[in-house]
Amino acid sequence: MKIARLSYENNETYGFVNGDNVATKDEITYLTGVPIPQNVKDFLFDGWYDEIKNKIKDLPYAENISKYKLLPPIPNPNKIICLAFNYVDHALEQGLEAPEDPAIVIKPRTTLNSTESDIVCPDFVKQLDYEVELALIIGKNCKNISVKDASSVIFGYMIFNDVSARDIQFKDKQFTRGKSFDSFAPCGPWITTVDEIKNVQNLKLTTKVNGELRQNSSTNNMFIKIPEIISKISHVMTLEKGDIISTGTPAGVMLNKPNAVFLKDGDKVEMEIEGLGILSNTIKFVKSN
Structure with a gap:
């Protein structure tokens, strides 16, 4: 459903x-x-x-x-948890090895945004980037759950764009501020329940900017697979009903590219994950006070 x-x-x-x-x-x-x-x-x-x-x-x-x-499918989640460098191809393009344990960033819920809405960015950001990600919705509270039982707490899936201000990210030497601007977490377009997805670790995912293909990969390139992600995070923090876990992005972002073409005002970003629909947003830069 x-x-x-x-x-x-x-x-x-x-x-x-x-x-x-x-x-x-x-x-x-x-x-x-x-x-x-x-x-x-x-x-x-x-x-x-x-x-x-x-x-x-x-x-x-x-x-x-x-x-x-x-609207964003889940209102007011207690936590939005995003993984970094969890795709083998993305880690390789950054000259890194995918981490053995989840490297996570917590985004505030004020970042939530919906399909067909603007991603609003202040004009002091000069390097705005996209990240297509498969997000899962936690359906049951859990703590210290085993890998074997972890899939049982997933309610469903959706597309998630972990929008990132790379210049802020590099300036701060960590990720939180550059990923925490209001509207920097478009998601949806709806929740697809787990029973509709036969193999969540074999879904094609793509990003297009103004029709140009930028990311083209599969969830089978995740380094830490979904049950292990849930289990490992639950050994750090209690996962609660409605929490969002976004599972990382594949290769194709502009991060560290020598001829990077970052997002600009008016760009249309279209993300698709097999079986989950299409997430579409327009970039809008605004003057900062």
Whole structure:
């Protein structure tokens, strides 16, 4: 199932996506007789989705999704955890070896952004870069979980762009500030539940900038695979329902390239991961105060 968070005339809702159409919360309640909650996190993680998922095969999907603005699929996650150098091809292009343990950055939730929205960047940033990543949504609280059991806590997947100001990153000698600007975490376009993805470690992922292919790889190039990522992080911190873990980017970013072409005002960035949809954003530079 594909589950989207939606807005229409400043009213928020959510629904199931089928092709270009959507069945909204109110339709789902009416047709199933189940009074599902208003808050999407309550619906996803407090048993409501499990209660109705076997009752929804005959939903009419009466409305076109173009009627709605798509919002970041998860509102107010407790944590957004991003991995660095977790793709073998990306590590090699940086002259590095992929780390044995997750090298992580925590992005604030104010970075969250949606598809078809602007990535807004202050004009003092001179080296704006993209990173296509597969993100997973934690569906159950867990601590010190084993690799064997780790997949059981994943609710679903989405596309994630770990937007990065490389000049800030190099100036600071660490990643947090350069990845933490508001709007620097476009994600979505919706959550795709785990049952729809047969092999999450074999998905094609690409980035295009103004139609030009910049990243072209597969999740099979991850160095630390998803169950091990979850297990290792859970031995550091408690993972909670709704947490986002973004699993690293493959080769093709502009970082450390001698003839790097960084993002500029008006650029259109389009990311696609097999089975998860397309994430599309436009770059907008603004004057800083």
